[in-house]
Amino acid sequence: xxxxxxxxxxxxxxxxxxxxxxxxxxxxxxxxxxxxxxxxxxxxxxxxxxxxxxxxxxxxxxxxxxxxxxxxxxxxxxxxxxxxxxxxxxxxxxxxxxxxxxxxxxxxxxxxxxxxxxxxxxxxxxxxxxxxxxxxxxxxxxxxxxxxxxxxxxxxxxxxxxxxxxxxxxxxxxxxxxxxxxxxxxxxxxxxxxxxxxxxxxxxxxxxxxxxxxxxxxxxxxxxxxxxxxxxxxxxxxxxxxxxxxxxxxxxxxxxxxxxxxxxxxxxxxxxxxxxxxxxxxxxxxxxxxxxxxxxxxxxxxxxxxxxxxxxxxxxxxxxxxxxxxxxxxxxxxxxxxxxxxxxxxxxxxxxxxxxxxxxxxxxxxxxxxxxxxxxxxxxxxxxxxxxxxxxxxxxxxxxxxxxxxxxxxxxxxxxxxxxxxxxxxxxxxxxxxxxxxxxxxxxxxxxxxxxxxxxxxxxxxxxxxxxxxxxxxxxxxxxxxxxxxxxx
Amino acid sequence: xxxxxxxxxxxxxxxxxxxxxxxxxxxxxxxxxxxxxxxxxxxxxxxxxxxxxxxxxxxxxxxxxxxxxxxxxxxxxxxxxxxxxxxxxxxxxxxxxxxxxxxxxxxxxxxxxxxxxxxxxxxxxxxxxxxxxxxxxxxxxxxxxxxxxxxxxxxxxxxxxxxxxxxxxxxxxxxxxxxxxxxxxxxxxxxxxxxxxxxxxxxxxxxxxxxxxxxxxxxxxxxxxxxxxxxxxxxxxxxxxxxxxxxxxxxxxxxxxxxxxxxxxxxxxxxxxxxxxxxxxxxxxxxxxxxxxxxxxxxxxxxxxxxxxxxxxxxxxxxxxxxxxxxxxxxxxxxxxxxxxxxxxxxxxxxxxxxxxxxxxxxx
Numbered sequence: 001x002x003x004x005x006x007x008x009x010x011x012x013x014x015x016x017x018x019x020x021x022x023x024x025x026x027x028x029x030x031x032x033x034x035x036x037x038x039x040x041x042x043x044x045x046x047x048x049x050x051x052x053x054x055x056x057x058x059x060x061x062x063x064x065x066x067x068x069x070x071x072x073x074x075x076x077x078x079x080x081x082x083x084x085x086x087x088x089x090x091x092x093x094x095x096x097x098x099x100x101x102x103x104x105x106x107x108x109x110x111x112x113x114x115x116x117x118x119x120x121x122x123x124x125x126x127x128x129x130x131x132x133x134x135x136x137x138x139x140x141x142x143x144x145x146x147x148x149x150x151x152x153x154x155x156x157x158x159x160x161x162x163x164x165x166x167x168x169x170x171x172x173x174x175x176x177x178x179x180x181x182x183x184x185x186x187x188x189x190x191x192x193x194x195x196x197x198x199x200x201x202x203x204x205x206x207x208x209x210x211x212x213x214x215x216x217x218x219x220x221x222x223x224x225x226x227x228x229x230x231x232x233x234x235x236x237x238x239x240x241x242x243x244x245x246x247x248x249x250x251x252x253x254x255x256x257x258x259x260x261x262x263x264x265x266x267x268x269x270x271x272x273x274x275x276x277x278x279x280x281x282x283x284x285x286x287x288x289x290x291x292x293x294x295x296x297x298x299x300x301x302x303x304x305x306x307x308x309x310x311x312x313x314x315x316x317x318x319x320x321x322x323x324x325x326x327x328x329x330x331x332x333x334x335x336x337x338x339x340x341x342x343x344x345x346x347x348x349x350x351x352x353x354x355x356x357x358x359x360x361x362x363x364x365x366x367x368x369x370x371x372x373x374x375x376x377x378x379x380x381x382x383x384x385x386x387x388x389x390x391x392x393x394x395x396x397x398x399x400x401x402x403x404x405x406x407x408x409x410x411x412x413x414x415x416x417x418x419x420x421x422x423x424x425x426x427x428x429x430x431x432x433x434x435x436x437x438x439x440x441x442x443x444x445x446x447x448x449x450x451x452x453x454x455x456x457x458x459x460x461x462x463x464x465x466x467x468x469x470x471x472x473x474x475x476x477x478x479x480x481x482x483x484x485x486x487x488x489x
Numbered sequence: 490x491x492x493x494x495x496x497x498x499x500x501x502x503x504x505x506x507x508x509x510x511x512x513x514x515x516x517x518x519x520x521x522x523x524x525x526x527x528x529x530x531x532x533x534x535x536x537x538x539x540x541x542x543x544x545x546x547x548x549x550x551x552x553x554x555x556x557x558x559x560x561x562x563x564x565x566x567x568x569x570x571x572x573x574x575x576x577x578x579x580x581x582x583x584x585x586x587x588x589x590x591x592x593x594x595x596x597x598x599x600x601x602x603x604x605x606x607x608x609x610x611x612x613x614x615x616x617x618x619x620x621x622x623x624x625x626x627x628x629x630x631x632x633x634x635x636x637x638x639x640x641x642x643x644x645x646x647x648x649x650x651x652x653x654x655x656x657x658x659x660x661x662x663x664x665x666x667x668x669x670x671x672x673x674x675x676x677x678x679x680x681x682x683x684x685x686x687x688x689x690x691x692x693x694x695x696x697x698x699x700x701x702x703x704x705x706x707x708x709x710x711x712x713x714x715x716x717x718x719x720x721x722x723x724x725x726x727x728x729x730x731x732x733x734x735x736x737x738x739x740x741x742x743x744x745x746x747x748x749x750x751x752x753x754x755x756x757x758x759x760x761x762x763x764x765x766x767x768x769x770x771x772x773x774x775x776x777x778x779x780x781x782x783x784x785x786x787x788x789x790x791x792x793x794x795x796x797x798x799x800x801x802x803x804x805x806x807x808x809x810x811x812x813x814x815x816x817x818x819x820x821x822x823x824x825x826x827x828x829x830x831x832x833x834x835x836x837x838x839x840x841x842x843x844x845x846x847x848x849x850x851x852x853x
Contacts, residue, residue, distance in 0.1 A: 062682075074689060081685030084713055084721040086706060086728055089688070090697045140720055 073119040076129050087139070088132035095128075095166065102165070127157050144181045148174055148188050155195070164202075171195040190219035190237075197240060206248045213241040217271065238280060242268050246287050253294050262291050282311040282320055286327065293331050301331045322351040322360055329367065338371050345371075358395050362388045366407060373411055378418065382411035491515045491531075493524065499552070507534050508598055519543045522550035537598035538583055545576060570610065577606045582768055584624045589771030593631030600624035616652045619645045619659050623666045630666075630673050638670055657694035661687050661705070668708055677712050684709040700769065703732040707776050714783065723794075726780050730798050733773060737804040740764050744808075762808060770809060777802050792829040796822050796838070803841055807848070815845050 067075055073096065080089045099118050118124060131150045138146035155170035171192070178192035197212035217237040245268040252261035269284035285308040292301035309324035325348045332341035345368045352360035365388040372381035385408040392401040420438075423431035493516050495504060504513045506526035513524030515531055520543045525531040549572060556562040584599035604621035611617040626641035645663055649655050664687035671680035688705035695701045710725035744762075765773070777798060784795040799822035806815035819842045826835045 077689045078682070078685040081688050081709065082681045084709070084718070084725065086688070086709075086725060089692075093692055093697050140724065 071119050072122050072125060076125045080129065080133060083133065085133045085136050088129075088136045091132060092128050095169065098165075127154065131157075139177075144177055145184070145188065148177045148181060148192075151177060168199050171199050187219075190216050193219065194237065194240065197244070201240075201244060201247075206244055206251065210241070210244045210248060213237065213244055217241050238271055238274075241271055242280060242284060249287065249291060253291060258291065258294060258296075261294075262288070265291050282308050282315070282317075285311070286320070286323060289327055289331075293327070293334065296334075298331050298335045302328065305331065319351075319355065319357065322348050322355075322357065325351070326360070326364065326367075333367070333371065338375060342368065342371060358391050361391050362395075362400065362404065365391070366404060369407060369411060373414065378411055378415040382408065382415050385411045491518060502550075506530055507539075508601065517543065520547050520550075522546055533594070534598045537587070537595040538580055538602055539598070541583065542576060542579065542602070545572065549573060549576075573606050573610050577603055577610065580606065581620060581624065582766060584628070585768035586771050588624065588627055588631065589768055589775055591631070591775070593628045596624065596628040596631075600628055614648060614651065616648060616655045616659060619648055619655075619663060622648070623662050626666050627669065630669055635670070635673055638673070642667055642670055657690045658701075661690035661694060661701075664690060665705055665708065668705075668712075672708070672712060672715075677716055680712050681709065684712065698732055698735065700732060700736050700765075700773070703729045703776065704772065706732070707780070719787075722783075726783065727794060727797075729776060730780055730794075730801055733777060734797065734801040734804070737801060737808060741804060741808060762810075770805075773805055777805065792825055793834075796826055796830060796834065799825070800838065800841065803845070807841075807845060810848075812845055812848055816842075819845060 066078075070078075077089055077092065080086075080092070096118050103117065131154045135147045135150035138144070138150065151170050151174045155167045155174060158164075158166040158170070175192040175196050178188040181188045193212045193216035197209045197216060200206070200209035200212060245264050249261040249264050249268075252258075252264070265284065265288040269281065269288055271284075273281055285304050289301045289305040289308060292298070292304060305324055305328045309321060309328070312320040312324055325344045329341045329344035329348065332338075332344065345364050348364040349361060349368070351357075352364060365384040369381045369384035369388065372378070372384065385404065389401070389404040389408045392404050395401075420435065423434050493504065493514060498504060502522075504524055505511060506513050507523050508530040509526060511526040513526055515525045515527065517523040517525070517531065517535075517539065523534075523539065523543075523546060525534065549569065553562075553565055553569070556565055580599045580603035584596045584603060587593070587596035587599065600621055604618065604625065607615070607618050607621050622641045622645035626638040626645070629635075629638035629641060642663075646667070649659065649663055664683045668680045668683035668687055671677070671683060684705055688702060688709065691699070691702040691705055706725050707729045710722045710729065713719075713722035713725065781795070781798045781802065784798050799818050803815050803819045803822065806812070806818065819838060823835070823838045823842060826838050
């Protein structure tokens, strides 16, 4: 507007000048000429006017209008495409579509419905823009290391439980890119294998995870690479590989595929040996020993567990030593060498007491009690069961307490049964007195369910005072006990 | 007989030229309902669209016959509407095909027809007018009439802006044409903005890997090519070629699969087809041939890419049953591959060649 006004002013000034100095006819032709030239000038300078307006009148530019009118998601996409980052755009677009699909699915199941759509999370979109475009730029110039770094940064950014699938997507991309990086001797590739392994492990596909970890381990062998926290990659590889192998073998043991499980665990222990980390080696042999035990190869199990014990002693690691002894005792128990087993279990008990490992105490004493119970040393059995029971009471662990309670009750009942049987079998006045007095004074006995039932039986017994019936009842007592122990199982 | 006698014309009929809307002096003798200002426009219209729709226009432009009941009248009206809608689509496709073939002059009358029928059916401010505006603008651009093209585009943009419901496909087309306009004006900044919008909307409508999205990528590639950003243009051209190759290859696989399955049932061979309409085929040819020419100029550096484009073209012509062209391109690819590429690549092209010659030796 200003411009046009200014032009008209100009014309009128010139006209006035003509009017003053020239004749009328020249004035007319001049007017015509001027108006024509003015119009062409105006059209020619339309762009200039636009520019002038844009510079001097601070309105909204086209970009600002677009930013206001359109969603942030669209603006980001358009920005990417304008600069020619079409691969980033395709990737982001595909991710957003998947995001929407997941959201729809979640809506049906009404889990993580709280998650906002991507369009409403500008900082996430900004991250996508920043790293994806940089990655694509680097990819164009074939700087694969930069590509990897950018993609990895994105993967790290999305390392939250609800965005796990985004992270996994970028781990996969990293993996593909890493295979193209040759300069660093395979460090990136190794890292990518580690991420893929983690991805599969979390997904529960253990054999695939093991494959990736194996590759990771192979690539890091003999290298002194470290990760961001300063840990050796090779050690990390060993750890993850062992963990996966253990999980795999656990699954196989569940399916009774002992041979395969043992083969995998042997592989694991070899890797642990190469990793030159004593603790890991010990762990590996412990699980191998357990596998042998499950497979029924007791001798081998014993030797393997022995090495574990030795390693633990070398490391002064009481806890693992306790575990070693416990496992050894289990093997011995299965072999039927109770004395040896008892020896080991007592060691375990001692170690556990020294280290205040209450759960270990409970386990060991229960096992000891079981062994004594089987052998018929009921008083000793009940002593150990009592220990277990007392410890669980301290722990406030209800299910464990209930279990030990039953054990304790059974042992106690066994202990009582002997004397009561004797009394019944002799069937004279003194023994009857014994029974009666016990019946009156049994308040000192723990008010246990089984004993309660036993008492009832005894009560019936007393009132009958018949020998034949009493013998029958004592048999019934025993069946009750066994049933109780079956129930416990 | 072409001359009009105004008094002999039925009452109420508009006597203006079909092409330029000037007072009419001539009439088409075949349908007697279409008028022209002169021989030039009549010829242009005949060559473009009138030959194809001449007889279809008669029921639209004569007064309705007398119906006995309201019901019949309604039915007649509905049929009229139906016919107009059919004509809209038909004219649109014809115009589009001309455009893709580069015959801009011929496209104008067809596009104008489409626009006029749309105005009749949908009213003046409907979004349905936008595709016709876009066709006209594209034709004007092709003829070098930038101002006119801008006018049509502004019209289209205003219509889209006013309407609340406008599908992504239309948005995409609008932005594509705006991009083309700015490219013609050599304002590459704006062109990039609009083409980016085009790709975004097309992706929202059809997906990022669809052949309908490929046009946006192609034009964007051209912009970068003009800006001398060769590597950027290069990746975009690759993307376009990939999209087309994927589509054609997929289609070919499906065809050969169904051919294998049903050959016994029907006892006759399936004919090849691309599964596309004519306009899309023309677009494919234009995009791929211009990509090829760009590739050939840099063929020394990466022959793989040239061969890839050639292979895509071979597939396209094969599916279009234009075997001589397919053969030609395949030979070209074969020679290039023999010089510079691996044995594996050569063998795949050899397979294509065999396929084509097998088709040629067994014509229907």
